[in-house]
Amino acid sequence: MSGSVMLGESSSWSRALVNISPYTFSAIGIAVAIGVSVLGAAWGIYITGSSLIGAAIKAPRITSKNLISVIFCEAVAIYGVIVAIILQTKLESVPASQIYAPESLRAGYAIFASGIIVGFANLVCGLCVGIIGSSCALSDAQNSSLFVKILVIEIFGSALGLFGVIVGIIMSAQASWPAKPV
Amino acid sequence: MPSTFSGDETAPFFGFLGAAAALVFSCMGAAYGTAKSGVGVASMGVMRPELVMKSIVPVVMAGVLGIYGLIIAVIISTGINPKAKSYYLFDGYAHLSSGLACGLAGLSAGMAIGIVGDAGVRHHSFVFKIGMLGITSMETDLIALISCTQT
Numbered sequence: 001m002s003g004s005v006m007l008g009e010s011s012s013w014s015r016a017l018v019n020i021s022p023y024t025f026s027a028i029g030i031a032v033a034i035g036v037s038v039l040g041a042a043w044g045i046y047i048t049g050s051s052l053i054g055a056a057i058k059a060p061r062i063t064s065k066n067l068i069s070v071i072f073c074e075a076v077a078i079y080g081v082i083v084a085i086i087l088q089t090k091l092e093s094v095p096a097s098q099i100y101a102p103e104s105l106r107a108g109y110a111i112f113a114s115g116i117i118v119g120f121a122n123l124v125c126g127l128c129v130g131i132i133g134s135s136c137a138l139s140d141a142q143n144s145s146l147f148v149k150i151l152v153i154e155i156f157g158s159a160l161g162l163f164g165v166i167v168g169i170i171m172s173a174q175a176s177w178p179a180k181p182v
Numbered sequence: 183m184p185s186t187f188s189g190d191e192t193a194p195f196f197g198f199l200g201a202a203a204a205l206v207f208s209c210m211g212a213a214y215g216t217a218k219s220g221v222g223v224a225s226m227g228v229m230r231p232e233l234v235m236k237s238i239v240p241v242v243m244a245g246v247l248g249i250y251g252l253i254i255a256v257i258i259s260t261g262i263n264p265k266a267k268s269y270y271l272f273d274g275y276a277h278l279s280s281g282l283a284c285g286l287a288g289l290s291a292g293m294a295i296g297i298v299g300d301a302g303v304r305h306h307s308f309v310f311k312i313g314m315l316g317i318t319s320m321e322t323d324l325i326a327l328i329s330c331t332q333t
Contacts, residue, residue: 018189018192105191105192106191116202117201120209128212128213131221135220135224138224139227143227143231146224146228146234149227160213160216171259174198
């Protein structure tokens, strides 16, 4: 090691992290925000859609009402798009001397964590809404008074995606890059 | 590469990951609980439609787990502010541990609520057991709050 002074203990993990550019972390965060959200939406739609189409063979009246379950799953993908767009507007270019400054490192980590939060919260929300939507379609086919009651459960499930979006946006406000020297 | 390296520049990584863990794992638990007990409610509702609205209790308790994760995640992420107060590795690790505590407890509570809610709803005997599960997750949430205010 060439003449660097270590204050206190610091592990090699810290050294490895400090050498990764914050733009790497930001880009991965933005990609995860949209990619994994869309994965969750697609997964939910295929779970709901296959049950809905199968149940509609014997009970065609359920098709138009139960499309609302598909719309709840789709909303999850829209949350991911919105947050990914917000996160990418938080990216700023800093001069090369400042890329590894503590403030830019922190901004990169904030965007990364924000993307992870939104992506994975939307993934589980899409799965949850898809599973409940499928049982909603099946029970609606049996007894049409059940549709609205199971829809209440689906609304609870779709709130999870909203939690992810709220925390993601609050955390992205922490992504402040160092000001350019005048 | 600074010549004096203290590791404190990487502390926000662990802090933000703690907030992420709090929310993501609690949402996983809430989603599992909601989905599993929701399927039980729908199945039971075909035979006994009048009991469906009473059986929403496990779903509500699972939803509350997501709110616990949201609160801890917001507290952690607004606590990472090196301009107001210097943010050492200690603070980063404290936030990581509090986020993991809240999140993993929420995940297990959510899975328990799902399994017990599903079985209980099919047997119409759910209320007190779900209440106990909700309380255990609230206790671990208090521990998470205490550890993230250690900084």
